[in-house]
Amino acid sequence: xxxxxxxxxxxxxGGLTANQDISFTVxxxxxxxxIGPNGAGKTTMFNCIAGYSPPTTGDxxxxxxxxxxxxxxQCARIGIGRTFQVAxxxxxxxxLENVMVGAFLNERGVAAARRTAQELLDFVNxxxxxxxxxxxxxxxxxxxxxxxxxxxxxxKLLLMDEVxxxxxxxxxxxTVDVVLKIRDQGISCLIVEHVLEGIMPIANQIVVxxxxxxxADGSPHDVSNDPHxxxxxLGDE
Ligand SMILES: Nc1ncnc2c1ncn2[C@@H]1O[C@H](COP(=O)(O)OP(=O)(O)O)[C@@H](O)[C@H]1O
Ligand SMILES: [Mg+2]
Numbered sequence: 052x053x054x055x056x057x058x059x060x061x062x063x064x065g066g067l068t069a070n071q072d073i074s075f076t077v078x079x080x081x082x083x084x085x086i087g088p089n090g091a092g093k094t095t096m097f098n099c100i101a102g103y104s105p106p107t108t109g110d111x112x113x114x115x116x117x118x119x120x121x122x123x124x125q126c127a128r129i130g131i132g133r134t135f136q137v138a139x140x141x142x143x144x145x146x147l148e149n150v151m152v153g154a155f156l157n158e159r160g161v162a163a164a165r166r167t168a169q170e171l172l173d174f175v176n177x178x179x180x181x182x183x184x185x186x187x188x189x190x191x192x193x194x195x196x197x198x199x200x201x202x203x204x205x206x207k208l209l210l211m212d213e214v215x216x217x218x219x220x221x222x223x224x225x226t227v228d229v230v231l232k233i234r235d236q237g238i239s240c241l242i243v244e245h246v247l248e249g250i251m252p253i254a255n256q257i258v259v260x261x262x263x264x265x266x267a268d269g270s271p272h273d274v275s276n277d278p279h280x281x282x283x284x285l286g287d288e
Contacts, residue, residue: 052114054079054239055100055208060109060119062095069095070106071263077208077256082230082240084250084271087260088283093243094136096260097210100241101133102126113208127156132206134197136213136243142186146177146196149185153203171199175229191222195229208239215246223249251275259283 053076062070069092077083085093098104100111102123111119118126132153141149150168151161158164172178175195180188185196194214201209211230215223227249234240234253244250250271251257257274259267261283267274274280 053077053112054114055241056112057096057100058110058112060096060099060106060111062092062099062104063107068263070099070260073109073260073265075258075265075268077239077241079207079239080234080237081255082234082242082250082253084254084257085241085243085260086245086247086250086257087266090262091260092263093260094212097133097212097241097243100126101131101210124156127204127206130205130207131210132201132204132208133210134194134201134212134214138190138193138197140185140193140196143184145182146172146180146185146188147182149196150199150203153200156204167203168199171202172196174202174232175199176225189222191218191226194218195226198229198233202233202238206238208241209233210241210243212243213245214242215244215249218246227253247275 055077057073057075060070060073087093099106102121102125105120110117113129147168150171151164154164154167158167169181172181175198177192177195185193215226223246230240231253242250254271257271259274259280266279266283267277
């Protein structure tokens, strides 16, 4: 059984069809890249999966549970973590407090939430920032902070929306290392990314959207040699 199954999802905003008949799966333990030009419908797809904005029609399954129509909190409770394309870091709170916000979903007490948050900061190599205001961290560090907060809900599937955008090559490598560590913990990753050098080498599967439609789905090698994909990216230049 697939971990995530997206079946014939349509998402319409008035006359605009942002997702048109999208189907794909994510297997347990895998990294899947969701790529495509700006406006292709990638963030809309994430919002459908994580309960922020349900599909107009179509179904989404996490293992044998139908999740389309669930609230964001229900989706988090059953194992879907996410980061946001536009960072939602609480800049005046410390890094530790930011992660504790996520940890409170599962932990009852403050001490337990604090312990979990510190472990997660260490896991994303931000342990030294625990008591620093999040607003004092670099963009790259704040993205990893958002990843730590998403991990605090103990997800089976982690959705990451452009966590590598605007990072320098060293920062991309640090972020890729964290993604691989997450995968090695048994957490599947569905990653929206424009930085193809970041996602292509580590993904098991790449799904490509263009103008709301899925135009390719396969191994990174096959997808990057697909004429439809090449045309979509050249058209984006
Ligand atoms: N809440 C919304 N209301 C109306 N249109 C939206 C909304 N969210 C996204 N869209 C539109 O849907 C299309 C896909 O957007 P989005 O999913 O953000 O693309 P991507 O993440 O691939 O860049 C765009 O044309 C965008 O303007
Ligand atoms: Mg987007």
